Amino acid sequence: MKHKSCFHCGLDASSSEIKYDEKSFCCNGCKTVYEIFSANDLTCYYDLQNAPGATPKEIEGKYNFLDNAKIVEGLLEFDDEKTQIVTLYIPHIHCSSCIWILENLNKLDPSISTSIVNFGKKTVRVSYNTNNFSIKALVKLLSSIGYEPFISLDDYSVGKKHVDRSLIYKLGVAGFAFGNIMFLSFPEYFQVHGFWIEQYAPVFRWIMFAFSLPVVFYSAQDYFISAYKGLRSKMLNIDVPIALGAAVLFIRSTAEIILDIGTGFFDSLSGLIFFLLLGKFFQQKTYTFLSFERDYKSYFPIGITKIFSDNSEASIQVYDIEKGDRLLIRNEELIPVDCILIKGHARIDYSFVTGESEAVSKQSGDKLFAGGKQLNGSIEVDVLKTVEQSYLTQLWSNDVFSKNKEDGFTTLTNAISKRFTMAVLSIAMVATTFWLFTDTSKALNVFTSVLIIACPCAIALAAPFTFGNMLRIFGKLKFYAKNASVIEQLAAIDTIIFDKTGTITANKKTAIEYDGLQLSDDEESLLKSTLRNSNHPLSRSLYSLLNENEIVTLDNYEEHIGEGIAAKHNQKSIRIGSAPFVGYTSETASLNTAVYVSANNQYKGKFTFYNRYRKGLSKLFNTLKKQYDLVILSGDNSGEKENLTKLLPAKTKLFFNQKPEDKLEYIKHHQNSGAKVLMIGDGLNDAGALAQSNVGIAISENVNVFSPACDAILDATKFNKLHHFITASKSAIRIIKWSFALSFVYNIIGLYFAVTGQLEPVVAAILMPLSSISIVVFTTICTNVLGRKLK
Amino acid sequence: MSVIYILLAISIIVAIGFFIAFIVAVKSGQYDDSYTPSVRMLFEDELIKDKPEKTILTKEE
Numbered sequence A: 001m002k003h004k005s006c007f008h009c010g011l012d013a014s015s016s017e018i019k020y021d022e023k024s025f026c027c028n029g030c031k032t033v034y035e036i037f038s039a040n041d042l043t044c045y046y047d048l049q050n051a052p053g054a055t056p057k058e059i060e061g062k063y064n065f066l067d068n069a070k071i072v073e074g075l076l077e078f079d080d081e082k083t084q085i086v087t088l089y090i091p092h093i094h095c096s097s098c099i100w101i102l103e104n105l106n107k108l109d110p111s112i113s114t115s116i117v118n119f120g121k122k123t124v125r126v127s128y129n130t131n132n133f134s135i136k137a138l139v140k141l142l143s144s145i146g147y148e149p150f151i152s153l154d155d156y157s158v159g160k161k162h163v164d165r166s167l168i169y170k171l172g173v174a175g176f177a178f179g180n181i182m183f184l185s186f187p188e189y190f191q192v193h194g195f196w197i198e199q200y201a202p203v204f205r206w207i208m209f210a211f212s213l214p215v216v217f218y219s220a221q222d223y224f225i226s227a228y229k230g231l232r233s234k235m236l237n238i239d240v241p242i243a244l245g246a247a248v249l250f251i252r253s254t255a256e257i258i259l260d261i262g263t264g265f266f267d268s269l270s271g272l273i274f275f276l277l278l279g280k281f282f283q284q285k286t287y288t289f290l291s292f293e294r295d296y297k298s299y300f301p302i303g304i305t306k307i308f309s310d311n312s313e314a315s316i317q318v319y320d321i322e323k324g325d326r327l328l329i330r331n332e333e334l335i336p337v338d339c340i341l342i343k344g345h346a347r348i349d350y351s352f353v354t355g356e357s358e359a360v361s362k363q364s365g366d367k368l369f370a371g372g373k374q375l376n377g378s379i380e381v382d383v384l385k386t387v388e389q390s391y392l393t394q395l396w397s398n399d400v401f402s403k404n405k406e407d408g409f410t411t412l413t414n415a416i417s418k419r420f421t422m423a424v425l426s427i428a429m430v431a432t433t434f435w436l437f438t439d440t441s442k443a444l445n446v447f448t449s450v451l452i453i454a455c456p457c458a459i460a461l462a463a464p465f466t467f468g469n470m471l472r473i474f475g476k477l478k479f480y481a482k483n484a485s486v487i488e489q490l491a492a493i494d495t496i497i498f499d500k501t502g503t504i505t506a507n508k509k510t511a512i513e514y515d516g517l518q519l520s521d522d523e524e525s526l527l528k529s530t531l532r533n534s535n536h537p538l539s540r541s542l543y544s545l546l547n548e549n550e551i552v553t554l555d556n557y558e559e560h561i562g563e564g565i566a567a568k569h570n571q572k573s574i575r576i577g578s579a580p581f582v583g584y585t586s587e588t589a590s591l592n593t594a595v596y597v598s599a600n601n602q603y604k605g606k607f608t609f610y611n612r613y614r615k616g617l618s619k620l621f622n623t624l625k626k627q628y629d630l631v632i633l634s635g636d637n638s639g640e641k642e643n644l645t646k647l648l649p650a651k652t653k654l655f656f657n658q659k660p661e662d663k664l665e666y667i668k669h670h671q672n673s674g675a676k677v678l679m680i681g682d683g684l685n686d687a688g689a690l691a692q693s694n695v696g697i698a699i700s701e702n703v704n705v706f707s708p709a710c711d712a713i714l715d716a717t718k719f720n721k722l723h724h725f726i727t728a729s730k731s732a733i734r735i736i737k738w739s740f741a742l743s744f745v746y747n748i749i750g751l752y753f754a755v756t757g758q759l760e761p762v763v764a765a766i767l768m769p770l771s772s773i774s775i776v777v778f779t780t781i782c783t784n785v786l787g788r789k790l791k
Numbered sequence B: 001m002s003v004i005y006i007l008l009a010i011s012i013i014v015a016i017g018f019f020i021a022f023i024v025a026v027k028s029g030q031y032d033d034s035y036t037p038s039v040r041m042l043f044e045d046e047l048i049k050d051k052p053e054k055t056i057l058t059k060e061e
Helices: A028-039 A069-075 A096-103 A135-144 A166-190 A195-219 A221-232 A239-258 A266-283 A393-397 A412-438 A440-453 A457-476 A484-490 A500-504 A521-533 A537-545 A617-624 A638-647 A660-672 A684-692 A716-755 A761-790 B003-027 B036-040 B044-060
Strands: A018-020 A023-025 A083-089 A112-118 A123-129 A303-307 A313-317 A326-329 A339-343 A346-349 A360-362 A379-383 A479-481 A495-499 A511-516 A556-560 A564-569 A572-577 A594-599 A602-610 A629-633 A653-655 A677-681 A695-700 A712-715
Touching (some): A018 A028, A023 A028, A028 A135, A069 A313, A083 A135, A195 A221, A195 A266, A221 A239, A239 A266, A266 A457, A266 A761, A457 A479, A479 A484, A479 A716, A495 A500, A495 A660, A495 A684, A511 A537, A521 A572, A617 A638, A660 A677, A660 A684, A684 A695, A695 A716
Parallel strands (some): A495 A677, A695 A712
Antiparallel strands (some): A018 A023, A083 A123, A112 A123, A511 A602, A564 A572, A572 A594
């Protein structure tokens, strides 16, 4: 049979036999989406990109909480009697077809007036008429075409969020003033004497003064504020000499034009601020599609269905859940609170919490923890604790989440700026004293010149440009750091702590071992054909790992939720699932997940699933052990201890059964004894440890989906490259030190002019941008060379 | 009055005009999303292409 793929989503469609308009589809859902598009003249969707779609999911009842007016109000960005505007996050946005179809939503429903996609953030902003349309109708429409939005507790009341664009304004103002002042200062640089210049010089000077006002009082204000704060807490940060230089530049220049003794340094002043802001802007590289600040709110739903004592159902807000309430958790819904299972078969996927991809079955009466996702039909539960007090969420009440990591860290630039400021001030003093005795008229001139020329523009630019460029290079290699200080901290660590499940083990590639009687060919083919029909994650992974077999059409197929599957073909029957389901009673006390198989009511054997460790794990550990202390903190039982000791270097410390708080305390304890800790984790249960550590890196199989709050996100495929990133960070520090040396050379040249009292505005105007630009060029070339080596 | 004053005035007015244009552009959110517009500008043609494509299809049938 020819291999066919679904016209809508690109999945395998060879066996589905669903055809429409001479195109094959993998399922009815995809076909329906195609029908919707072709009925509305929107088939252009398929011209832009091959098979761009996603299969629409069943959402019956899932969005009932959007009937609750209070919840809707919190989601809307704008609301008057007729129009509403809402921004929805849609994870599936991935290509130009997605942009096209989402911006043509008005063709699907006339109530929608405009929809604008932000591709980077994967959001769509929709405004619609409320006459016979609502947010619920919109979400249903989007889901029906395969673009189901993801609405979490985090979206609640985001509509009022304010975007901070002040840096780009400041940069714009400084650049605008810098350009104009440059032009206005040219006449005096080129023609020093003469009738023309003497008559018009004051006009040019006062216009330059006017242009410099917004630069000093608006663009540069952050430097003055930061310098003031630094001085108040008795710290000489890099902003102190910058603010001092800028202030002296402005005051001396103003004095010069008032007294009509010179042109002033307005061009150097605005150029300095412009370059500094440019460095800041460059460093502020953000990954719009990633979030480093996620807490449990990004995962939790807004609304949940409550069942009242008279059996009526209503959607309530998650924060309104009270102890003792009865809740209905539908298929694929997240459990928001700790509770007890009352009714239904629970299969809970705790992968957001622990990183463990295997779902766990629960019986009624069992305790369920917040953060799990129900996978198997609806369940009813009784609430034990409210949202904030649940086992997982109370982790966020810990102090570490309110602390800002950068505050307690002295950057290389600030460390050097202390000595630098001291040196500059003493040079200024010595030179001034010297001139006071030789030529008093020049003393003030020399004093201000020293402060102007020593303004550490180049030093202040070295770190932002090096780290900014490193962030970009790391980003291309799928290591996404939150900001520049992460790279600096990464270079200083001496202890590395790993989480086990999901971090050093892979999520998907599980190893399977068969243990039992040999299966005949017929049985194997029946097994494979049966598994093919099941959507259960264990069936899927078992299916993909079994050998190719002839696929037979089953006569009978039943799926028993939470237990297993049973099928029949040619008088042969097969049962696959839990031990009791296949009728196997002896020994079930295994620590690992297993699937049992019986054929014709006779027990055959079991498939045991093992976590497979990530590629290159022991090589990575052996490389790292030379320089770092290695620790594994696992929340799991010690079932894998033996395996790990074999795999990892002998001095690696292993700890099992660690609660989220234990991990946090362990790190804190080591930090108190002077260790610089790098924590590598993945689930929400590592969130505390990631926040407490000096650098917290989250490992993610899919960077677009889920990761807890952290300092950096590392794509799982690059896990074995970890030590390369650490070494590169150290090299980046070395580059910065070299740039410091280079900028000192410029400073010495400048100081020669300043100390000897011959600093002309034109010298400053050439020397200051020259030093800044050469530092930028130097760091850019060096980091690019470093980046090439990384690949 | 010298012509230099007029020239200075004009140059400053033009410069401020561009500066205002920049402020307006930032305020309207043009710098918030620098990727989507580059894709969006390629779409206009597709929308018009929609209809003729249909007529070709019916002819074939």
